Amino acid sequence: MRGTGVRVLVVGAGIAGLAAARTLRAWGADVEIVERSAAARADGAGIYLPGNAVRALDDLGLAGEVAARAVEIQRQRVSDHRGRSLMDLAMAEVWHGVGPCLALRHAELHQVLLAGATDVPIRWGGTVESIVDSGGGVRVAFGDGTREGYDLVLGADGVHSAVRRLLFGPSAAARPAGQYAWRFLARWPDSRPVWSVLVGRGSAFLTIPIGGGLVYVYCDGPLDAPRVPPRELLAGFAEPAPTVLDAALDGMRSGPIEEVALPRWSRGSVLLIGDAAHATSPNMAEGAAMAVEDALVLADCLAAAGSIGGALRAFEERRRPRTEWVRAQTHRRDRSRALPTPLRNLVLGRLGVRLFQASYRPLRDRP
Known part of the structure; x- marks a missing residue:
């Protein structure tokens, strides 16, 4: 099927939405984006991109621009909360032949994706109030009172997707994954290109250098952790936790970790992609990879199919096994964290490298 004359609305100007806008515009479709934020966000913390995410960005034609703004992460290191190395x-060794692993500010990645979709109009500060699929097209009512018709609508509006709620109701809401997390940037000029995590009993402290003397920090604990500030939650953790916490910049964000699991991602000519369809715990760092892969695979399916409905069915058949694998691995990692500390440390020390490599092995293949 050719994209010429196909009108597409993308709801959400995040990673999934901007990647999809770029691929579908290249397919030939008439694409526009509606984004509830008033403008592109310049804040946010950091993001880590494993090898398959960078490969997907390369297929999108943007990996070079991302790499120019990023730090290439050479190693991943896991230690117990006292700093004793476990893995x-x-x-x-994991991503040879696939792509490098990169880390950068989230805003920098967003800027590259925005620049890669400059020919796609964005309706900033816009909301979608209703979506009606008549079988011959999709009628969308916007928050400003206007209505437009489309051939395809993509819900790329994140874990708390308004499109998902309109399609499937409140029963499709995101559900808690079991942790409460903090994300922030900190000054730490001496950091090496190493993804490094300290794991305690039910809590973790992760640092990833992103350049410019900054590290991206992620720490989490159980869901009742909001009552406990990070410094108290991480009491007794080895360096660099105390030093990095002292060097934290303003703008710390916190909230529960949530996931999205749905029996279907589409209804008629409306499709959910990215976190709106399959958000998971971030412990695999696969959110961006799954989002960009979604965009690439969707364009392939549309080009190969004879109809939009056939393309959406093919898309889900192709993508669901991969995203379900990622979710299963996040659950496995969460269960391993709940093991008694001596047993967890023993497993990580003896089997950690093998388990880590196995968890990513299917993702080495192209989506």
Whole structure:
């Protein structure tokens, strides 16, 4: 099927939405985006992109621009909360032949994706109030009172997707994954290109250098952790936790970790992609990869199919096994964190490298 004359609305100007806008515009469709934020956000913390995410960005034609703004992460290191090493792995052993692992500010990645979709109009500060699929097209009512018709609508509006709610109701809401997390940036000029995490009993402290003397920090604990500030939650953690917490910049964000699991991602000619369809715990760092892969696979399915409905069915058949694998691995990692500390440390020390490599092995293949 050719994209010429196909009118597409993308709801959400995040990673999934901007990637999809770029691929569908290249397919030939007439694409526009509606984004509830008033403008592109310049804040936010950091993001880590494993090898398959960078490969997907390369297929999108944007990996070089992302790499120019990023730090290439050479190793991943896991230690117990006192700093005793449990696992140390070179990323080249996991992602050789796929792509490098990169880390950068989230806003920098967003800027690259925005620049990659400059020919797609964005309706900033816009909301979608209703979506009606008549079988011959999709009628969308916007918050400003206007109505437009489309051939395809993509819900790329994140874990708390308004499109998902309109399609499937409140029963499709995101559900707690079991952790409460803090994300922020901190100054730490001496950091090396290492993804490094300290794991305690039910809590973790992760640092990833993103350049410019900054590290992206992620720490989490159980869902009742909001009552406990990070410094108290991480009491007794080894360096660099105390030093990095002292160097935290303003703008710390916190909230419960949530996931989205749905029996279907589409209804008629409306499709959910990215976190709106399959958000998971971030412990695999696969959110961006799954979002960009969604955009690439959707364009392939549309080009190969004879109809939009056939393309959406093919898309879900192709994508669901991969996203379900990622979700299963996040659950496995969460269960391992709940093991008694001596047993967890023993497993990570003896089997951690092998388990880590196995968890990513299917993702080495192209989506």
